[in-house]
Amino acid sequence: MQMAETWITDELATLREAGLERALTPYDRTGVEVASEGQSLLNFSSNDYLGLARHSRVQAAAIGAINRFGAGATASRLVTGTLTCHQALESRIAALKGYPAALVFGSGYAANVGIISxxxxxxxxxxxxxxxxxxxVDAAVLSRASVHRFHHNDTAHVSRLCRGCSGSGKRLIVTExxxxxxGDLAPVPALAVVAEAEGxxxxxxxxxxxxVFGPGGAGLIRSAGVESKVNxxxxxxxxxxxxxxxxxxCSGEMRTWFIHKARSFIYSTALPPAMAGAALGALDVLRDNPGMGAELLARAAHFRSRLRDLGLNTGPSESQIIPIMVGDNTRAVRLHRRLREQGILAIAIRPPTVPRGTARLRLSVRLDHPVAMLNEVADRIAAAARAEGVIS
Ligand SMILES: Cc1ncc(COP(=O)(O)O)c(C=O)c1O
Structure with missing residues (x-):
């Protein structure tokens, strides 16, 4: 290591002492059951809630797009990277979401950075x-606008902050x-009322x-019918x-604006054809099975109530995302390790991803978790949490 890098050794030691060391674990099998270093693990940590990453129709659609368009989009969208599969995908997304238009980006992170700035x-x-x-948050900071953090889900606070800045520049309210x-839900309709009242x-x-949520998986904006209020x-x-x-x-005009101004859209190679194809395949599966989200949520509700009955603190979860609140960083990692030894993958999430003192296991329910598996895993989590002193 060069002299100029020695500060990294010190900083990493500080992170280690605070129980905040991170490492990359390679998996050589994915899905409901993953494999790592020869060990098979039940996956309670993915975002592949509906199991579509390994769905035959989704994979076939991705392969079909590769066969037709190649491995990469070969250029950014404004050069020669706009393919007919991007256009088809944008039309499908707009229709699902109930908006006049849509624009796809290389990642969700890139979308947020591009649109906010x-x-x-x-x-x-x-x-x-x-x-x-x-x-x-990064998108807001990068935009160079003044960033005002409002108390979690506190509509009155947003309203106050917003009013305090009226008459000085554009204002944008942002939430998940x-x-x-x-895994809790934002009061989207009430926030939309504030946005409308404040302009x-x-x-x-x-x-x-x-x-997952809303008709055919359209999301919470659509299920609340507030598309016209949420830009x-x-x-x-x-x-x-x-x-x-x-x-x-968004609106057609807004989409046009992004094509001119969203830097992460303009200065980056277009979404790979395989991913446009996979998304089109996934939207086909959702269209043909509109009850998937509701079934997942019913299963998650069952798992959550079982965990709560066993004395675990699942926070404010109302969705397929269910935290097991632990608090201490090191204890959260120990709980994760104990479960891993038993073949259960439940990743510990620590600051800065979550606020200090709120380390947790972030569990996610998948549609391919059978109820019997959920019951057994809940019992094992409770036993492990008891052994680690998370619950008494
Ligand atoms: C709420 C939220 N927004 C945006 C992103 C970024 O999406 P992507 O992983 O596609 O970059 C994530 C990913 O974890 C997320 O949880």
Whole structure:
């Protein structure tokens, strides 16, 4: 190591002492049962909620797109990277979400960075939920607008903050609809009322709602019928849809604006054809099986109530994302390891991904988790939590 890098050794030691060391674990099998270092593990940590990443129709659609268009899009969208599969996907997303138009990006992270910094800049204001995903926070900071964090799901607080900044620049309210680490839901209709009353723009990140909540997996904006009040319905192709990529559904004018101004859209190679194909395949599966989301949520409700009955703290979860609140970083990692030894993969999530003192296991229910498996895993989690002193 060069002298100039020695500070990294010190910083890493500090992270280790705080129980915040991170490492990459390779898996050589994916799905409901993953494999790592020869060990088979029941997967309670993926975002592939509907199991579509390994669905035969989704995989066939991805392969079909590769055969037709090649491995990569070969250029950015404004050069020669716009393929007919991108156009088809954008039409399907717009129709699902109930918006006039949609635009796809290379990832959900890129979508958030691109759209927020295209909409606001110096002198403008972003009001963002305190627990919003890092990609939204980074996007707000990168935009150079003033960033105001509002108390989690506190509509009155947003309203106050928004009013305090009226008459000075554009204003954008930002939230997730299903929070990625707590699994609770935002009061989307009430926030939309605030946005409308204040004349502010509103962006809802539906990364974890898409494919799960709302009619045919359309998300919470659509199930609340507030499309006309929420300017931007953002989402990803990388969670319940089982692929990779991000998108925003919006007005045609807004889409045109992004084509001109969203830097992560303009200066990046277009979404690979395979991922556009996979997403189209996943949307076909959802269209033909519109009850998938509801079934997943029913299963998650069963698992959550079983965990709660066993004395575990599942936080405010109302979705397929169910945290097991632990608090201490090291204890959360120990709980994860103990479960791993028993063949259960439940990753510990620590700061800065979640606020300090709220380390947890983030469990996610998949449609391919049978009820009997959920019951057994709940019992094992409770026993492990007891052994680690998380519950008495
Ligand atoms: C709420 C939310 N928004 C955006 C993203 C980013 O999406 P992607 O993984 O497609 O970049 C994530 C991913 O974890 C997320 O949880």
């Amino acid at each position: 295209a909409l606001v800049g110096r002198g403008d204001h972003v009001f963002i939920d305190r627990l919003a995903h890092a990609s939204l 609809s299903v929070f990625s680490m707590d 502010a723009m509103m962006l809802v990140d539906e990364a974890h709602a898409t494919g 931007l319905s953002m989402g990803t192709l990388s969670k319940a849809l089982g692929g990779s990529g991000g998108f925003v559904a």
